[in-house]
Amino acid sequence: MSKRFSTADVASHKTASDLWIIVDEDVYDLTNFQEEHPGGKKILQRVAGKDASKQFWKYHNDSILKKYQKQLQVGSLDSKAAPPAPPATAAPEQKKAPKKDVVKPEANSGVIAPQPTEAAAEDSEPFDAYGDLIPYADPSWYQTYHSPYYNDTHVALRDEVRQWVEEKLMPNVTEWDEAKKVPDEIFQEMGERGYLAGMLGMHFPTEYTDKRVQCVPTEKWDHFHEMIITDELSRTGSGGLVWGLIGGYGIGGPPLFKFGKKELVQRIGPDLLSGKKRICLAITEPDAGSDVANLTCEAKLSEDGKHYIVNGEKKWITNGIWSDYFTTAVRTGGEGMNGVSVLLIERSAGGVSTRKMDCQGVWSSGTTYVTFEDVKVPVENLIGKENQGFKVVMTNFNHERIGIIIQCLRFARVCYEESVKYAHKRRTFGKRLIDHPVIRLKLAHMARQIEASYNWMENLIYQCQKMDEMEAMLKLGGAIASLKAQSTTTFEFCAREASQIFGGLSYSRGGQGAKVERLYRDVRAYAIPGGSEEIMLDLSIRQALRVHKVLGMKL
Structure with missing residues (x-):
């Protein structure tokens, strides 16, 4: 005591x-x-x-x-209230929800397959209150509200990750952001804890690693567990930290594990999952961002047919400066989407040079300019089929964009939560900020957008869990693109309003407004990468109309 x-x-x-x-x-x-x-x-x-x-x-x-x-x-x-006494039981339990879908991997599919439910989700009890209970500062299922999506393993993982984040990450975020790098040992600890293995948008890859998440059996791992890790990491209020840990890995790894040849995955997968080696996704070029079909980085077969010779440049590549492997979109055929392939390029092959880029935000993410000069890549490093890489890239976008959505909405919550706390302390014109109606109106607008977006996100993650990847790509691609735009505009709105509430404190780095100042800088790193808001919104309508025409839409 x-x-x-x-x-x-x-x-x-x-x-x-x-x-x-x-x-x-x-x-x-x-x-x-x-x-x-x-x-x-x-x-x-x-x-x-x-x-x-x-x-x-x-x-x-x-x-x-x-x-x-x-x-x-x-x-x-001695005037401070004593903390509540711990429960008498040795292992306190959360309120129990009935058993829900136990997820098991389908053989070789990379898709989570739901098993029959044992009880209706509607009968579940809410879990005990968790966190500070500031309204809307955490998702509603943290605050005794009912939800059909979560079970005891999600509750346990949430607590495990939050404790680690509070102890290891929160105290050092500003220091790491200024240094523009998260220490390697933190990334390796992500691997040791089994978190990296759970961030691939697929079943837990037990065949390639002995790392395990302590509180979740691998056969029960699902998309909501992955969401919880990303969400809790994002409480740090640093896009640079989150991208430094899971940015390149979370988008460069899935194509390899889902479409790479078994021998290739067996050779490099274990070191990636343990955090000993790093991987990134290299698609964007100086002249080709969202327009993937027109990329120009070239890969030509050698005369003996054993290697691709790669020449070209990639830009704004997250984690590239530290990466050992580059999941790279290249042109192996003619113009357009039907000439694109994906190769796993190894830095050790030679001819790969990287230089760090200075950007507006996400400072500790290792944003990189990559140059490939006559790089010899074994044909065994082809991911998917030759000239059919566009499908690999498009399938991967859903996972990338959902990651961006999760981060944006937690960052929006961080802006909101910091504002609520500050508004209860700061006094102006003889009263607290929270007592001014104009401040409460700002908070209300922040909360309504966060909650609306988060509920849509939960539904889409649930759909991803129930559908196979092809169905999800066709049916959900447009909706996920739309929510990506919705979440980035929500994040930008909340960062702006929080900055207004904090005033000058959000204009200087460090101090009470540190999270708000940092997140305001990070906004554009979410609004543009993964598909700009304008392209996402146009895509969402075009895709929805095309899919629903096939489904039998009547106009």
């Missing part, structure tokens, strides 16, 4: 050689921290022995507390 102190106890530690302060009723010994304090010793000495909460929150956010709490906190005030 934490030691308890009175304010008089703390006041007795008020010298430079014995310096304690109070922040939010917790007591910190900063005697040996003074030399490390970025603001200098004098600022700390002015509040020695006092409650410094107001001064602390003026300059910092809660990530600073998380970073130094274990090292510097010595106890709490």
Whole structure:
């Protein structure tokens, strides 16, 4: 149990050689921290022995507390409410929902196959409350509302990932963003925890790795587990961090595991799943972004027919600067989509050069310019069939865009949650921001867009889980494209409104407005990659009309 102190106890530690302060009723010994304090010793000495909460929150956010709490906190005030006692049972349980679909992989399909349900989802009980319970700051199923999509394994995974994120990632996000790289050991820990193996939009690939997610049996792994990992990582409020961990891997890996030759996957798959090696997706070129059918990076067969010789350039490639493997769209045939193939290019082959690009946002994502010069690629590294790579690329887009959607909507929630917390602390014109109707209106507009978009996302993920990949590509491609546009505009709206609520604090890096400032920079990295909003919206209608004509639409 934490030691308890009175304010008089703390006041007795008020010298430079014995310096304690109070922040939010917790007591910190900063005697040996003074030399490390970025603001200098004098600022700390002015509040020695006092409650410094107001001064602390003026300059910092809660990530600073998380970073130094274990090292510097010595106890709490005796006036602080004691934490609730743990339940008497050794292993507290969440409210149980009836067993739902147990998912098992179909042989060689890469598609999750639902098994018969044992009880109707409508009979499920809501799970216990989780998180801070700020309305709309977490999905409704975190806050005692009913949902047909989740079971106890999702609850357990949510808690496992959140604890890891809170302990390992949150305190260091700003530092890593400024350094423009997430440490390699964090990526490798993603592999060790089994998270990387679960981020491929398919069954858990037990045949290629011995890594396991601790709280979820591999036969029960589904798309909602993958969604939870992405969602909880995104609570850090850093697109750079999320892309640094799962950006290149999450879009470069699936084509290899789903369409690569078995021998190729067996050779490089285990090191990718463990985090020892890295992979990225290389499609976009200086003159070909969303217009994939017109890419020009060329791959010609060698005279002996054993290799493709690749020449060309790729641009804005996430994680490319660190990658060992490049899942690359190349031109092997004539013009248009029917001349596109996908190759797994290995950096070790030689002829691959990469240089980091400086971009507006997602600083720690390793955005890269890639040049291929006479790179020899074994024909065994062909992913899918020659000149049929366009199908591989298009199938992969659904998975990529859903990842973007998940991130955008959590980032929008982060903007909203930070705004709610700040609005309850900040006072203007004699009252708190939250007491001004104009601020509440901003929060209401943020919440309505987040919830509408999130519910659509849950439905589409459920559809992806029930359909095979071809059906999902045909029926859901348009809807996912539309929701991608909806989620990026929601994110941009929330980032803008949060910035208005924070005012000047969201204009400077660091401090209370750090997450909002960082996310505002990241907005364009979501609105453009994976298909720009304009192209997504046009695609959504064209695709829907085409599919529904086949389904029997009557006009």
